[in-house]
Amino acid sequence: MIDQILKLAKQLISIPSTKNSPKEIKKALNVALEELEGFTVERFESNGSPSALIYAGKTRPKKFKIILNGHLDVVPGRPEQFNPREVNGKLYGRGADDMKAASAVLILLFKEIVNKVNYPLALQLVTDEEIGGYDGVRYQINKGVKADFFITGETTEFKIKNEAKGVIWLKIITKGKAAHGAYLWRGKNALWGLKKILDKIEKAFPVPKRPVWKTTVNLAKISTPNMTANKVPDSAEALFDVRYISADTETIEKKIKNLISDEAKIEFLENEPIHFSPKNNQHILKLQEVGQEILGKKITTIKGYGASDARHYSRVGIAGIEFGPKGQGLHSDNEWIDTQSLKDYYQILRQFLLSL
Ligand SMILES: [Zn+2]
Numbered sequence: 001m002i003d004q005i006l007k008l009a010k011q012l013i014s015i016p017s018t019k020n021s022p023k024e025i026k027k028a029l030n031v032a033l034e035e036l037e038g039f040t041v042e043r044f045e046s047n048g049s050p051s052a053l054i055y056a057g058k059t060r061p062k063k064f065k066i067i068l069n070g071h072l073d074v075v076p077g078r079p080e081q082f083n084p085r086e087v088n089g090k091l092y093g094r095g096a097d098d099m100k101a102a103s104a105v106l107i108l109l110f111k112e113i114v115n116k117v118n119y120p121l122a123l124q125l126v127t128d129e130e131i132g133g134y135d136g137v138r139y140q141i142n143k144g145v146k147a148d149f150f151i152t153g154e155t156t157e158f159k160i161k162n163e164a165k166g167v168i169w170l171k172i173i174t175k176g177k178a179a180h181g182a183y184l185w186r187g188k189n190a191l192w193g194l195k196k197i198l199d200k201i202e203k204a205f206p207v208p209k210r211p212v213w214k215t216t217v218n219l220a221k222i223s224t225p226n227m228t229a230n231k232v233p234d235s236a237e238a239l240f241d242v243r244y245i246s247a248d249t250e251t252i253e254k255k256i257k258n259l260i261s262d263e264a265k266i267e268f269l270e271n272e273p274i275h276f277s278p279k280n281n282q283h284i285l286k287l288q289e290v291g292q293e294i295l296g297k298k299i300t301t302i303k304g305y306g307a308s309d310a311r312h313y314s315r316v317g318i319a320g321i322e323f324g325p326k327g328q329g330l331h332s333d334n335e336w337i338d339t340q341s342l343k344d345y346y347q348i349l350r351q352f353l354l355s356l
Pocket of ligand 1: 071098099
């Protein structure tokens with residue numbers, strides 16, 4: 001089986017399926033779907049991003065028990081990263097870790113097992129995870145795709161990621177009064193006004209020096225339309241990226257609003273929900289049991305700082321996790337996956353799916 005997994009993984013890695021190459025994205029999806037002939041393939045497309053949902057029966061069930069999910073898009077890489085190579089038990093290449101090798105496992109496992117289980121199982125292949133998943137996973141959910149439980153094969157070193165932070169992007173805008181730079185008393189400086197607010201935000205959300213499970217605020221950009229030194233700026237704005245934990249879900253927007261005086265305006269640009277599934281979810285417990293049996297060590301749950309496609313399921317109340325093999329260097333020039341871990345990954349998921 002590992003030979004087939006590696007063959008398909010390499011085939012996928014050699015396709016530069018980045019967001020700027022719609023042709024290559026389509027090609028990666030087609031290569032994957034060639035493996036899945038004989039099953040029902042529902043194809044979706046939204047804003048140019050194709051995706052597919054694969055299952056055994058003729059019609060889509062109201063709700064799948066499990067959806068296995070893989071994304072076939074990658075972030076851009078150096079040309080040589082699209083020539084996969086194996087060295088000392090590691091497979092190198094763009095997407096080896098994130099997440100074409102895991103996708104290859106999911107594809108081949110689905111194919112082997114879908115007719116051996118007596119519940120509705122789906123494989124979901126998407127091509128826009130790296131740019132937010134709005135036209136892949138979220139689009140399919142909007143089209144009525146449902147499940148009891150969702151597993152995406154993002155690399156987690158066999159840990160179960162059952163929680164990830166939510167994301168808010170917002171802008172704070174201050175207004176002042178323009179004046180000549182020599183006659184400050186005639187104007188009101190919007191940048192000084194903004195600075196006061198920035199200080200308050202920095203105090204309320206200090207920049208952590210190490211990973212801590214807290215809501216964090218990144219000051220991303222400060223700007224003013226003012227172009228010249230001898231003018232008092234009458235307008236300024238700052239852009240923020242807020243990463244919030246589940247405990248702050250209901251209060252975070254209010255907390256930030258309260259820090260801002262009446263002189264500033266706040267604009268919320270994005271609010272992406274947290275990903276959260278309770279640790280005592282029966283599927284999580286079962287996967288921990290099976291994983292421990294196969295690996296001979298405890299499978300722990302972890303929290304994620306960054307968002308994944310799992311959050312789209314959280315938004316509609318579907319439990320889900322990130323669970324994947326061992327690898328490193330995602331989005332870097334030196335990305336790899338441990339090939340032995342692909343074997344273990346196949347076995348763990350196989351036994352898990354057969355036990356349900
Ligand atoms: Zn990924």
